[in-house]
Amino acid sequence: MDARDVIKIGMSAERRLVVPPERTVGHFVPDMPMVYATPMMILEMELASADAIKSCLEPGWITVGTEVDIRHLAATPVGALVRTTARVIAVERRIIRFEVEAFDDKRRIGEGRHARGLVNVEAFTKRLGAG
Incomplete structure (x- = not known):
């Protein structure tokens, strides 16, 4: 499968999340504030990116995260x-x-770039020795 045949620049998706305690830095690291953790923000960015294009993928194909260049700009509390x-800006x-990008009700809290690689699940699984 060639992504250029099915994925177009400008495709986008959006996700919404009410920050739960288990997605805070304080949940993972004792004595840290109970604010939205950077890795959790990045996870939502990756999931939004996958959502933006998943309907275009042929059966047996998925995307996996390959690059992350993110700035976490502001703290966001539980609740x-x-x-x-996520918006497609280039297709190879x-x-x-x-x-x-990520926003809370007051401001932009994160921004950056992310890349996903197109993968055939069967071939990927065989390479890992799990199939």
């Missing part, structure tokens, strides 16, 4: 609504590049 967006044969 706040976070909106995460096997790599799709995204611009990603």
Whole structure:
């Protein structure tokens, strides 16, 4: 499968999340504040990116995260609504590049770029020795 045949620049998706305690840095690291953790924000950015293109993928194909260049700009407390967006900005044969952002109700809390690689699940599983 060649991503250039099915994925178009501008495709996008959005996710919303009310920050739960288990997605805070304080949940993972004792004595740290109970604010939205950077890795959790990045996870939502990756999931939004995958959502933006998953309907275009042929059966047996998925995307996996391959690059992350993210800035976490502001702290967000438990209970706040976070909106995460992803938009395709470039498409190569096997790599799709995204611009990603995250917002709480007051401001932009994260921004950056993310890339996902196009993978055939059967071939991938065989390479891992799990199939």
